[in-house]
Amino acid sequence: MFDSGVGGISTLRTLAKVLPNEDFVFYGDSANAPYGEKSSAEVRRLATNVMAQLKLHQVKAVVIACNTATSAAKRDLMAANPEMTILGIEPALKQAVDAGKQHILVMATPLTIGLPKYNAQVARFQERTHIESLPCPGLADHIEKGYAGIAQTQTLVDQLMAPVLDDPIDAIVLGCTHYPFITDMIRRKYDHPVTIYTGYEGLANNLATHLKQQGLLRPENTHRQIEFYSSRDTPDELALYQHLYEHGIAK
Numbered sequence: 001m002f003d004s005g006v007g008g009i010s011t012l013r014t015l016a017k018v019l020p021n022e023d024f025v026f027y028g029d030s031a032n033a034p035y036g037e038k039s040s041a042e043v044r045r046l047a048t049n050v051m052a053q054l055k056l057h058q059v060k061a062v063v064i065a066c067n068t069a070t071s072a073a074k075r076d077l078m079a080a081n082p083e084m085t086i087l088g089i090e091p092a093l094k095q096a097v098d099a100g101k102q103h104i105l106v107m108a109t110p111l112t113i114g115l116p117k118y119n120a121q122v123a124r125f126q127e128r129t130h131i132e133s134l135p136c137p138g139l140a141d142h143i144e145k146g147y148a149g150i151a152q153t154q155t156l157v158d159q160l161m162a163p164v165l166d167d168p169i170d171a172i173v174l175g176c177t178h179y180p181f182i183t184d185m186i187r188r189k190y191d192h193p194v195t196i197y198t199g200y201e202g203l204a205n206n207l208a209t210h211l212k213q214q215g216l217l218r219p220e221n222t223h224r225q226i227e228f229y230s231s232r233d234t235p236d237e238l239a240l241y242q243h244l245y246e247h248g249i250a251k
């Protein structure tokens with residue numbers, strides 16, 4: 001699995017639960033984060049480099065645990081690696097629409113929201129429901145830095161969400177894998193209940209189906225390993241990855 005940085009660890013937490021016998025190699029491109037405010041050509045270049053790193057570990061499938069890299073690079077990565085199962089995370093709009101949600105807020109990086117893949121997704125559903133797309137510049141970067149101080153992150157969330165607070169939102173799609181680490185901060189902005197969607201369960205089940213179809217699932221009760229790698233290869237960074245994996249929240 002890979003992400004621009006720590007965000008994909010929120011995805012890994014679900015995948016590792018649904019697939020308890022599988023080994024996982026997680027690569028965070030923290031030295032190049034955030035991806036969401038780069039050009040799509042640059043994200044494709046970075047994702048191609050990360051893919052080469054993952055292939056050194058002889059992985060049997062690759063999960064792009066980054067909405068931005070999925071939107072910008074998945075098609076190219078699949079074309080360049082036809083032998084490899086490559087899955088990606090995308091904003092879980094379908095899940096929210098299928099659940100009958102009427103006023104859905106999608107929070108994602110500026111690049112994800114600007115790309116044709118996301119806009120095609122919105123076009124598919126907007127007759128059935130009201131969709132608000134909220135680009136969140138800077139937010140992934142705060143989380144990447146281990147929150148950059150809770151108070152500053154709260155201030156940024158307050159500023160970013162100010163334009164949508166009076167809307168009758170009944171669901172929030174977290175369209176960036178960094179954001180689930182601040183789910184409570186986001187949810188608390190509304191006085192009424194809102195359902196949060198990440199799409200992680202669907203992605204995990206999809207991966208399980210692919211592996212099963214190819215006869216690649218490991219036997220039950222296999223001892224498994226989860227390894228972390230980062231382009232910012234320092235003991236502190238790897239300790240942050242491990243901590244986020246174990247606790248789901250920064251120190």
Ligand code: DGL
Nearest residue numbers: 007034035036067068177
């Ligand atoms: N976590 C990533 C995503 O899901 C990207 C965040 C970033 O690097 O901007 O979109």
